[in-house]
Amino acid sequence: MARRSRRSWLSMVVMSVVVMLAAGLVSVNSATVASAAGTFTNPLVQRGPDPWMQYFNGFYYLATTTWNNTITMRRSRTLAGIATAPETVVFRLTRPNAAGTMWAPEFHLLDGPNGRRWYMYYTAGREPFDLNSQRIHVAESAGLDPMGPYTFKADMLDPVQNNTWELDGSILRLNGRLYLLGTFFNGSQPAFIRPLSNPWTASGTRRILSNPTFSWERVGGAVNEGPEVIQRNGRTFIAFSASHCSTPDYKLGLLTYNGGDPLNSSSWVKSPQPIFTRNDAARVFGPGHNGFFKSPDGTEDWIVYHATSTPGGCDLNRSTRAQKITWNADGTPNFGRPVALGTPLPAPSGEPAE
Template structure:
């Protein structure tokens, strides 16, 4: 009986300790999620965050992590090597991977191995063998024969569109219809030129178009002004008509939606992407920025992430870019 009482008391003590223990600390992270990570693109898929950024060489790399915080120390894996390709071997920029019809399509910019490579930069796409964002990939197609940057995909009414940035008097946003993820099916159109003063700081530029969908609203968040200056920032287009190929059907917001914050030491925030939290309840933006006003358009830009909300009119509210090292709550569901 004494032994039984002792066992009972011990079990009661264990239960009490378990029920009164402090709750586990909420997961957090700090920016940057990748140093030397310009032009970031990230997706959460099957329990992992996947992140790809510009490499400025002949490789396309990706890193993955169970947590957002873990991306900062995760290893980069080469998912494709461009060496030997005649029209896109080198200087890989702005990779994005999109899951379309059960396969990942990885869009990127690359040019030739020549001293003045910038005029040779073109859009290209790879296709995955299955549903793993890290591949394996095979080369699928060249997408256009003229200079163009920053490929991304817009989906509207069951149709696919290739977005980019090309010269139309100055560097402007473009859109091209696709019959499938790798085949152009019509002429390229311009849908936005840098006409506003805040789009022309240091240089007149519209680039980095990224689709954003919310409550039936179709939007494009894009980067404006020169990436080699501190005033690179984000603007917003909203589809107010029915045809994404028609410039008149897009309405440009008069003011930027995300920009430098000197007090937080954040300059030239731009070239963004979007991803959902693991439980699907939160919207997040990933972007690059510099930590000084003298920062350039180079590999020193770092990749950063933060949660955003929505305004009453259905437009995104990105808030203020946070200071590096600020502890932030991790995405919901981690």
């Protein structure tokens, strides 16, 4: 979720959320998806921005922005079933410095001092609607169930540039090391990388991963945010969201790791053109803030993302969508084009018949 000037951005979002509250639209409503066996249609969730999905032990798990003081999750054996799966509250925000406006939740299965656990990274701030206080936080699961229970673990603050505005926390595992990815504000909105000594503790200050320098990264605001990792055949890529989320030109760019210290921006090469953009003919606008997940049999890579059917919007009306990605001959990912809502798509490989 992008940031323009604090005052204008706050006014825009507060007005949007207040309107939705008045209309009773803040709760996420499931869209019933009628799918033939072995297929599904988008959207997976009608109001589901900033989606994160994982497949684990026979189930898909999905979390999205709620804009309130809860983190919720859906679980289903099939991708089509996500649309009608009940939302379960897996964590409630109670700390004064992170009491609400929760967005961009991600859950990662990581090895820590207490063994393997799920770590839920999320963005939240003080209430009511104090968006200038938004920071990255993390909760830890009690065991190996993605749905928890979770307990608060830490505020993911920078040890040097302490308590500054940061959003969209994600995780990179590379060369046996652990890193936090995210975005911050320094006049524009670059993506950052910070080394971790364990899933909740920084071992160094943040470094700029990518600056929004191309014209396609600066529509409505100079933004690189939501960095997400995809790895294959020993290669590491980071997809990031570019331009402001309120525009139909919100899109994805790509960084490719070329070796060396991941903390150095010179170790990453940015593709000169975006890799996933609006598709006006299909009525898909602002496709971005994505995640990646594997098919049940592990043979396919999939992208989950949000988009709108009308131009623009940084609110809960962005819907959760998914589609398969492929790989180019040179080993780089090919995301294709975002497809129209209602298009029957083959289900991920290895799904059980229902």
